Amino acid sequence: MPSEANLGAMPFDEETRTALEASRREGRALTETERAIVGAEALTPLEAIERSRQSADRADHAPGSRQPMIINLGPQHPSTHGVLRLVTQLDGEVIRDLHPVIGYLHTGIEKQCENKTYWQAITLVTRMDYLASYFNTAAYTMAVERLLGLEVPERAQYIRVIMMEINRIASHLVWLGTSGLELGAMTMMFYSYREREKALDLGEMIAGDRMNTRFFQVGGCADDIPQGFEQRVRTWIDELPGHIDTWEGMLSTNPIWVDRTRGVGVLPADELLNLGVTGPVLRAAGVDLDLRRANPYCGYEHFDFQVPLGTAGDSYDRYTVRMREMRESARIIQQALDGLPEGRHIADDRKVVLPPRGELATSMEALIHHFKLVTEGFTVPEGESYVAVESPRGELGCYVVADGTPKPRRVHMRDPSFVNLQALRPMARGAYLADLVTMIGSLDNVMGGVDR
Amino acid sequence: MSEVAAAIEAACPGAVLADLEHVGETTVEIAADHLLTVARFIQGAPLSFTLLSDVTCADFPEHADAGRFRLAYHLYAPESGRRVRLRVWAGAEDPEVPSVTPVWRTADWHERETYDMFGVRFAGHPDLARILMPLDWEGHPLRRDYPLGGEEVVFTDAE
Numbered sequence: 001m002p003s004e005a006n007l008g009a010m011p012f013d014e015e016t017r018t019a020l021e022a023s024r025r026e027g028r029a030l031t032e033t034e035r036a037i038v039g040a041e042a043l044t045p046l047e048a049i050e051r052s053r054q055s056a057d058r059a060d061h062a063p064g065s066r067q068p069m070i071i072n073l074g075p076q077h078p079s080t081h082g083v084l085r086l087v088t089q090l091d092g093e094v095i096r097d098l099h100p101v102i103g104y105l106h107t108g109i110e111k112q113c114e115n116k117t118y119w120q121a122i123t124l125v126t127r128m129d130y131l132a133s134y135f136n137t138a139a140y141t142m143a144v145e146r147l148l149g150l151e152v153p154e155r156a157q158y159i160r161v162i163m164m165e166i167n168r169i170a171s172h173l174v175w176l177g178t179s180g181l182e183l184g185a186m187t188m189m190f191y192s193y194r195e196r197e198k199a200l201d202l203g204e205m206i207a208g209d210r211m212n213t214r215f216f217q218v219g220g221c222a223d224d225i226p227q228g229f230e231q232r233v234r235t236w237i238d239e240l241p242g243h244i245d246t247w248e249g250m251l252s253t254n255p256i257w258v259d260r261t262r263g264v265g266v267l268p269a270d271e272l273l274n275l276g277v278t279g280p281v282l283r284a285a286g287v288d289l290d291l292r293r294a295n296p297y298c299g300y301e302h303f304d305f306q307v308p309l310g311t312a313g314d315s316y317d318r319y320t321v322r323m324r325e326m327r328e329s330a331r332i333i334q335q336a337l338d339g340l341p342e343g344r345h346i347a348d349d350r351k352v353v354l355p356p357r358g359e360l361a362t363s364m365e366a367l368i369h370h371f372k373l374v375t376e377g378f379t380v381p382e383g384e385s386y387v388a389v390e391s392p393r394g395e396l397g398c399y400v401v402a403d404g405t406p407k408p409r410r411v412h413m414r415d416p417s418f419v420n421l422q423a424l425r426p427m428a429r430g431a432y433l434a435d436l437v438t439m440i441g442s443l444d445n446v447m448g449g450v451d452r
Numbered sequence: 453m454s455e456v457a458a459a460i461e462a463a464c465p466g467a468v469l470a471d472l473e474h475v476g477e478t479t480v481e482i483a484a485d486h487l488l489t490v491a492r493f494i495q496g497a498p499l500s501f502t503l504l505s506d507v508t509c510a511d512f513p514e515h516a517d518a519g520r521f522r523l524a525y526h527l528y529a530p531e532s533g534r535r536v537r538l539r540v541w542a543g544a545e546d547p548e549v550p551s552v553t554p555v556w557r558t559a560d561w562h563e564r565e566t567y568d569m570f571g572v573r574f575a576g577h578p579d580l581a582r583i584l585m586p587l588d589w590e591g592h593p594l595r596r597d598y599p600l601g602g603e604e605v606v607f608t609d610a611e
Contacts, residue, residue: 018588031581103584108600110569111593115600146475273502273530276558287530294533383474386526386537388505399524401510410594414506414526422561451584 036099040072040087068096073436075104081178081440082447084421090433098428098436100421105451113411117377118144119218121411125398126212128413129449131174134160134167135391136413137216139398142297143387144218147380147402150352155343156220157298162233162336163206163215164298164389165329169240170199171392172322176247179319179441183260185251195243198236205229218378219353220346230337237330244326251319261315265427265439269313275426276419279394280321281443285313291390302339303332315442322444352378377406393417393444417449454478456499456536463493470539481539484549488576490538491555494527501527501536504552507562509542509570511596520544521572525552542572551577569594 020038023030030038074085083104089096109128113121125140126133138160145152173196180188200210206229207213207222215222251257267275269285282289290307292300308324310317346353354373355366380402388397394416401410420443427439453461457471457480467486472479482490494501506526513520519541527536542549551574552559563574564583571592574580582589591598 022588032579033581034587037587103582103586106584108593111598111600114596149475274557276504276556278503289530294530295535384479384510384524384537385475385477386506386524386535388528388535395505395528397506397526399506399508399526409512410508410510412506412508414508418561418565419558422558 033099033101036087036097037101040070075101081445084440084445084447084450086424086436088433088436093432093434095428095431095433095436098425100424102418102421102447102450105447107452109452110411110413113408115407117406118380118408119373119377121408122214122217125411125413126214127448128452129391129393129396129415129417129446130211131171131446132167132391132393132396132449133212134164134216135389135396136398137214138164138298139387139389139396139413140400140411141216141218142389143385143398143400144380144402146385146387147383147400148218148352148378150219150347150349152220152347153344154299154341155224156345156347158336158340159221159225159345160216160298161300161303162333163203163221165333165336166199166202166233168329168392169326170196172326173199175322175392175441175444179438179444180251182437182441183257185254185257187250188247191243191247195236195240202229202233202236205232217346217353219349220344222346224345230340233333233337237333240330241327244323248323258316260435260438261319261442263312264315264431264435265318265442266312266314267423267427271426272313272423275423277394277423279391279416279420280318280325281420281423282394283308284310284317284321286311291388291395295388297387297389300332303335305332315438318442318444379404379406380408388414391416393446393449394420413449413452415449415452417445417447418452421445421450454480456480456494456534459499460490460494464489477535477537479537479539481541484540484542487538487540488550488552488554491525491552494536494538495555499529500531501529501534503528503530504556504558504562505535507552507559507566509566509572509594511570511594513596516544519547521547521570523549523566523572547572548575549573550575551580553577568592571595 019034068089068091071088071090072085073088075083085101087099087101109124113124116124122137122140125136128136173192177189177192203213204210205226207215269287272282272285273287278289286309288307288309293307305328308321308328310321350369355369359366360370382402382404384401386397386399388395396416397414399412400408403409424439424443428436453471454473456478457468460480461468464486467482467490468480469483470481504525505528508524510522511520512522521542523540523542525538527538540549551563561583563577564580566572567574567580568582568585569592
């Protein structure tokens with residue numbers, strides 16, 4: 001790591017140079033992260049070789065006096081689940097320090113939401129955490145519904161629960177497949193993606209789109225469940241526990257899997273909570289915090305399910321917690337299908353909800369409502385609301401500030417991937433480089449959610 | 453006055469500026485210079501808001517006299533399941549508030565994001581660098597006066 005004094009002599013990447021100039025202009029020193037990025041970008045490979053040759057020539061090259069090696073992992077690195085860059089200081093194989101550098105997928109979704117009407121913004125928030133798109137839209141629409149004081153019909157809430165739990169299983173299946181792949185269990189990828197395909201097909205059946213459906217609308221769901229959907233869901237969840245048994249049979253006692261995950265990435269529960277970590281990572285450390293249980297929404301209080309907990313808080317426990325969560329999700333879907341109430345799939349409020357398509361041909365009033373809603377959108381009274389749901393990765397919160405116009409003043413997502421990623425640094429310090437891959441996998445970050 | 457606001461006012465006199473209940477959510481407006489004391493109090497027993505869910509900001513250029521940048525701290529108490537929102541106005545010129553990272557370490561990245569997007573500085577933050585935008589980015593994109601512009605596309609047939 002270069003000191004402040006000799007920074008001037010080094011060749012810099014353009015971004016680093018201007019950042020340095022900006023900090024000098026503002027009369028402040030570089031912050032820790034800025035210094036780490038500068039240090040990682042300062043040398044070309046040839047210069048690095050030259051530098052290590054010089055330090056090897058020096059007389060004081062005694063054991064223990066060596067400089068840490070700085071390695072840039074990413075942003076293009078297969079084990080980082082997207083474009084995550086880690087500036088890592090290595091001492092041999094041990095990680096001395098690590099600085100996550102994020103923002104490579106930043107697309108300004110929050111800014112764009114401010115320039116769209118409330119119903120248009122649903123399409124944008126879907127694309128934040130792309131593996132949990134139903135949860136993004138659920139948090140957003142529930143925040144808007146709370147501001148409007150809009151009552152959502154019970155049937156719509158049950159359909160939301162079914163789709164969210166299917167999405168949770170699909171998201172955990174991606175985690176299972178990729179984590180397995182990273183640790184050498186290649187077969188897992190094929191098995192889990194086969195089941196995930198069926199989940200995506202269910203999404204296609206109900207919404208016409210496989211991943212980024214905007215099925216949840218303000219007031220309910222876009223449509224009722226189509227014919228044959230219930231049967232297909234039932235077949236899928238009936239088979240699922242058997243598949244999970246197979247997968248657990250492949251991994252739970254597999255010596256390589258156990259050796260690579262046991263005792264890896266442990267942090268005490270109170271430290272996790274202080275770092276804001278939620279979801280399966282926190283529950284693996286034994287903290288019973290699941291928002292579906294603690295603050296029920298969408299009628300979760302009607303369902304009988306367990307909150308799986310771990311004891312050690314290591315990557316192995318995170319694995320068992322997620323596997324058991326998939327079983328619980330299947331149980332919730334079963335109960336929701338059994339108890340699916342009759343009624344509307346969306347609220348009957350013509351000022352907010354589009355009129356049924358069929359009415360447009362016969363009713364002048366419906367046509368006017370449709371036209372007004374599509375062109376102007378609906379206004380939301382002034383106020384602010386924060387709605388949190390339990391996404392596959394933890395607390396996903398949506399903060400909406402309304403100013404009485406048809407466009408939101410502010411839409412902010414508290415994305416669990418973003419917050420949980422902060423725990424990587426304390427987790428990885430002093431660990432082996434090879435275990436870093438396990439830790440990233442067990443945190444299950446989705447970079448689309450981190451960068452938004 | 454809500455229970456939380458009353459408890460804060462009793463522990464740190466002069467900290468609570470306003471207190472409102474809206475759509476079932478509790479918001480307590482705090483004076484910026486009392487923020488860190490209030491944070492320490494509210495995090496500990498008996499209120500035990502141990503989880504800081506979120507720190508974010510909204511820009512109100514039309515309320516420059518009130519402070520323009522309105523920060524929202526969303527807190528959660530895992531034992532009681534209660535939520536509360538602390539609201540702090542940061543000031544229109546050189547917005548700055550004390551950092552709550554000494555109380556909740558999770559505030560680190562949230563405050564970096566708020567600094568990056570709104571230019572609100574957090575006094576006492578250990579590492580206040582940009583987080584989502586490149587280090588050399590000029591301006592703060594989520595301010596209302598920052599235009600939502602497209603990038604100019606250079607067509608291959610252009611001169």
